[in-house]
Amino acid sequence: MTTPSVPGDGRSDPGLSVIMRERRQLMNLAYRLLGSVADAEDVVQETYARWYAMSPEQQEGIESPGAWLTRVAGRICLDVLGSARARRERYVGEWIPEPVPERAEWVEGRPGGMAVDPAERVTLDESVSMAFLVVLESMTPAERVAFVLHDVFRYSFAEVAEIVGRTPAACRRLASSARRRIHASQAPATPAVQRAGIVRDFKKAWEAKDIDALIGLLAPDATATADGGGLVSAVLHPIEGAEQIARYTVEIAGRAPYLTMLERTVNGQPGLVAQQDGVTVMVIAFDIAGDRIKRIWAVRNPEKLRPWTVG
Incomplete structure (x- = not known):
């Protein structure tokens, strides 16, 4: 199993350089598997803890540290997904994956004044769109792991089988099932400039409390889902239909007149x-x-907004 890496200079400790340069790869993998930056960070920390729990002799006996780290992280994610399903079923309201900002928009002021480590950022592509992550949430843990490892990170089914604990043929079937779910949920692609314009128009209509304009921007069968957490009340069920969403949006604008709406990635x-x-x-x-x-x-949910909140 191979993992893309960023070269390190290795001047102080070549072994440490080889291990730590895998951090970005592990973070990207764990976020896509779990849909949570916080959980992904925990998985990466646990993966490194297991590495450093081994003796130097045991570490030297591992031919590919990057492959070892990926296998361990994948197995931890598989365990977390199993327990997360039960937790998310008890979640008050709808559980939504944790959103991540564009790299340039990561707030440098983290709690305690810590800057964001570039290795802890998630690389953005179509495999982290909210629509993609929501479909992943509908999969079984094994389907999700097999699909993400093979279709997104391009690991062979033999390598995936080592992590999932099933045969390569079974992993192929899991990924195929997941792929069908993805394809069934995908809408025809809309150019990026057009998408940005539609979101900008939605923002303007929201600020103007223009129900008719909002309805015109929404598909008749549109759905809106909101979560909560902490002191924030949850919307227990998705809102369905263009008119219902438009009226709720205007209601929110009226209840919170001092909100500043910003266009962001x-x-x-x-x-x-x-x-x-x-x-x-x-x-x-x-x-x-x-x-x-x-x-x-x-x-x-405030816990999911950490990367977006000014420290």
Whole structure:
């Protein structure tokens, strides 16, 4: 098993350089498997803890440290996914994957004044769009791991089998099942410039409390999902239908007149960020089909907004 790496200079400790330069790869893998930056960080930390729990002799006996780290991280993710399903079923309201900002938009002021380590950032592409992650949530843990490792990270089914604990043929079937779910959920591609324009128009209509304009931007069967967490109340069920979403959006605008709406990149796609007194209180992701908004996800759980919040 091989993993793409960023060359290190290795001047102080060649072994440490080889191990630590895999951090970005592990973070990208764990986030796609778990849909949570916080959980991905925990997985990466646990993976390195297991590496350093071995003796130097044991470490030297491992031919490919990067492959070893990936196998361990994948197995930990598989275990986490099994327990996460039960936790998310008890979640108050709908559970939405944790949104990530574009690299340039990561806030440098983290809690405690720590800057964001570039190795802890998630690389953005189509495999981290909110629509993609939401479909992954519908899969079994084994399907998700097999699909992400093979189709996204290009590992062979023999390598995937080592992580999932099934035969290569079984892993091939798991990935095929997951692929069918992905294809069934995909809307025709809308050019990036057009997507950004639709989101900008949605922002303007929201700020103007223009129900008719909002309805015109939404697909008739559109759905909007919002989560909660902490002191933030949850919307227990998705809102369905263009008119219902438009009226709820205007209601929110009326209840929170001091929100500042900003156009931002959310999981690699045009989105919106709502701030109050400089603090991010909501991140909104969109799924756009043609010239209409098909799905909206509004993340309000403060724990999921850490990368977006001014320290």
